[in-house]
Amino acid sequence: MADASTRRSPIRRQVEADHTHVLGAADAVLVLHLSDASAERDAARTLGLIDLSVLPxxxxxxxxxxxxxxxxxxxxxxxxxxxxxxxxxxxxxxxxxxxxxxxxxxxxxxxxxxxxxxxxxxxxxxxxWREDATFVLTGASAGEVLAQTCGVDMDQAVLERLIMTRVAGVSCSILPQMLGELSCYRLWLDPSFAASMWETLTEIVVELGGCAVGAGCVYPELSADS
Known part of the structure; x- marks a missing residue:
């Protein structure tokens, strides 16, 4: 059974390429920020995409x-x-x-x-054994990303209640939730589809004016820059 010392994100090369602040060691690296922490937190309020796949x-x-x-x-x-x-x-x-x-x-x-x-x-x-990839869409425009990729009306979604559906043609579990003051959608999916899903979501997020951000935006208590 994997633990925090052995888990790796299936898209770690894409995400870690530009990291400036990480938490962890060896293969268990949680990227807290990809760029300026304050700018990322501002971006996450509108639309951000986070990789949390390393979480056990x-x-x-x-x-x-x-x-x-x-x-x-x-x-x-x-x-x-x-x-x-x-x-x-x-x-x-x-x-x-x-x-x-x-x-x-x-x-x-x-x-x-x-x-x-x-x-x-x-x-x-x-x-x-669970190795699901975990992605989080954050901010006021997060629902617009799912409106383009998922057939479920997220306006009717209930917080902290799982939705089993498909996103961009891939079977996916979605959890609407609040992380601090941020409205979020947490996505769990088979890690074999993680790289293509990340690329698809990133493309849409950028088109809508958002960007990829680090985990420090939803877990500020972990960030020295908070």
Missing amino acids: KLGIKGPSAEAWLGEQSAPVPTDIYDVTSFDDGSCLVRLGDDEFFIEQHPAGSRVGGLTSLLSSPVSGVYPV
């Missing part, structure tokens, strides 16, 4: 998965496709009656902790 992820399934997560003090969502947050900011998504998905907050340790607990077999609980 974990799937958990099985007939005892819900009970086991509850024993770990997890805020288990009640309904399928609902999303909750751990106390460290990591998100927990209910994908089915007995299937869950977790993405760790960049300053958190939740996935590593749960992975360690599952290193020995637990009856009725099965860890699932």
